[in-house]
Amino acid sequence: xxDHIHPVANLLAAIAxxxxxxxxxxxxCEPDERQRVYFANHTSHLDFVVLWSALPSEIxxxxxxxxxxxxxxxxxxxxxLAEKVFHAVPLERGSLGKAKNPEEAHFVGRHLIDDMxxxxxxxxxxxxxxxxxxxxxxxxxxxxxxLYHLALRRPDVQLVPAYLENLNRILPKGEFLPVPMLSxxxxxxxxxxxxxxxxxxxxxxxxxxxxxxxxxxxx
Amino acid sequence: xxxxxxDPKLVWLFGGVVSLLVVSSIIGNVLRTRQKxxxxxxTIDNLNARIRAWWKMCAIFAGSILVGRVGSLILFAVxxxxxxxxxxxxxxxxxxxxxxxxxxxxxxxxxxxxxIGIQWYGFFAIMIPVLAFVFVPTSIAISGDTEHFLExxxxxxxxxxxxxxxxxxxPALLLLKxxxxxxxxxxxxxxxxxxxxxxxxxxxxxxxxxGRHKIAWRVSPNKTWEGFLGGVLSxxxxxxxxxxxTPFTPLESAGLSFTICILGFCGGLVMSAIKRDIGIKDFGxxxxxxxxxxxxxxxxxxxxxxxxHLVRYYFVP
Numbered sequence: 001x002x003d004h005i006h007p008v009a010n011l012l013a014a015i016a017x018x019x020x021x022x023x024x025x026x027x028x029c030e031p032d033e034r035q036r037v038y039f040a041n042h043t044s045h046l047d048f049v050v051l052w053s054a055l056p057s058e059i060x061x062x063x064x065x066x067x068x069x070x071x072x073x074x075x076x077x078x079x080x081l082a083e084k085v086f087h088a089v090p091l092e093r094g095s096l097g098k099a100k101n102p103e104e105a106h107f108v109g110r111h112l113i114d115d116m117x118x119x120x121x122x123x124x125x126x127x128x129x130x131x132x133x134x135x136x137x138x139x140x141x142x143x144x145x146x147l148y149h150l151a152l153r154r155p156d157v158q159l160v161p162a163y164l165e166n167l168n169r170i171l172p173k174g175e176f177l178p179v180p181m182l183s184x185x186x187x188x189x190x191x192x193x194x195x196x197x198x199x200x201x202x203x204x205x206x207x208x209x210x211x212x213x214x215x216x217x218x219x
Numbered sequence: 220x221x222x223x224x225x226d227p228k229l230v231w232l233f234g235g236v237v238s239l240l241v242v243s244s245i246i247g248n249v250l251r252t253r254q255k256x257x258x259x260x261x262t263i264d265n266l267n268a269r270i271r272a273w274w275k276m277c278a279i280f281a282g283s284i285l286v287g288r289v290g291s292l293i294l295f296a297v298x299x300x301x302x303x304x305x306x307x308x309x310x311x312x313x314x315x316x317x318x319x320x321x322x323x324x325x326x327x328x329x330x331x332x333x334x335i336g337i338q339w340y341g342f343f344a345i346m347i348p349v350l351a352f353v354f355v356p357t358s359i360a361i362s363g364d365t366e367h368f369l370e371x372x373x374x375x376x377x378x379x380x381x382x383x384x385x386x387x388x389x390p391a392l393l394l395l396k397x398x399x400x401x402x403x404x405x406x407x408x409x410x411x412x413x414x415x416x417x418x419x420x421x422x423x424x425x426x427x428x429x430g431r432h433k434i435a436w437r438v439s440p441n442k443t444w445e446g447f448l449g450g451v452l453s454x455x456x457x458x459x460x461x462x463x464x465t466p467f468t469p470l471e472s473a474g475l476s477f478t479i480c481i482l483g484f485c486g487g488l489v490m491s492a493i494k495r496d497i498g499i500k501d502f503g504x505x506x507x508x509x510x511x512x513x514x515x516x517x518x519x520x521x522x523x524x525x526x527x528h529l530v531r532y533y534f535v536p
Contacts, residue, residue, distance in 0.1 A: 021304065136314070166308065169308075169312065169317075172314055172317060175317055175318075177318075177321050178321075179307070179317060179320040179321050179324060180300075180304055180324060181304060181307055181308040181320075182304060182305065182308040
């Protein structure tokens, strides 16, 4: 992937910022060009674009979203946006669950982590929504394990939690017309896997790192 | 465009506003340089931030009035939009209100301003209190979510009333055909805004200088009787002194200014009560030092429609 930002991407970012009136807070770290995985709660189609647009443009150019293959390859428009505009990393969501036995699951899981690790390469950053799907905004669903395995594979990459507030009211799941309310995006303090930390303990800690950034609370 | 500049009285009004800004900037700077190092500067910093914001707001306002009717309409439509955005963000709505809210932002509110644009007074006056009043609860009911139904319908309708209906009465002054005052209606809008906003400012200034006795400390701890009386009386005096720019006699101007000031106070008090209820201090952070757009416009919400109807009743045959 090149450092070139697609003009449509910049246009969509500007529109998303306008609609969401987002205020960005760097509460636990500063914008930095080092490799990072930004992980956030997921309630709206606007989430990725808003988070992406909040990054300075030189960081934006090397930051790619992880996108569910089944959804983003369904129609030509979605495919165009994912592949050409945002250079998304397509990921086969739920393929682990379809595996017939533990060996196959292990193999498939490994494959997914390989994909993410190679998308990171030696200079890219990723945006990941570890809930795996959009929620209602009331509470954050348990995280899927990809974040944990990726963190073990690439301990050099910073894991930055982020909380997107109010986007579930601006463009909730199942609606295609937005209501232009105001929103907040808070970046928190980077976390890492502690020595000998169990998968579930880490994932729960990561989830709390995101939900602790919540400021207004459920409506 | 720029026809307004050919109206000498309008130019005088603008000149007065600019001189006032220059004087207050000088006072703000003197206070800043005179303050003791290490002392608590929040009040003076806040004052200077407010003065800077006033310069910007006056520039935008003057620019849009100079463009003409369409300019004023667009300006107030944008203000309504931003105010409604702040309001709806902070009022708890539910998933089932989504489409109602979409209509409020993109159909009801623009339509209200469009009706002023095409000068359809009858529809302008009833569209929100009658049609939107029917539409809002119906569309929420169609969504099927009945949890807190009455609360949600009431809160959304109130927001549309305050942010779209009430505020739109300020530019609607341009609709009024007052005999002998044709073509000067921009002055009337400017008069309303100057008296209303100066009443706010003077209440703040008098309150800071000699404020002792709280009016409704639970609702708004900064509002004092001294600030209220000083602000209302001095802004009424100012409004009276501006009678030459209006179709009113000095006595009529005094009565109308006094009404604007009192209603401005009521609007501010009601908005403060809403903020206490939601548990926030300011509606937004768009205007530096002022809180949000709605915090600045709260005094105009009640003053604009009543001023409009008083003028329409007594001065339009």
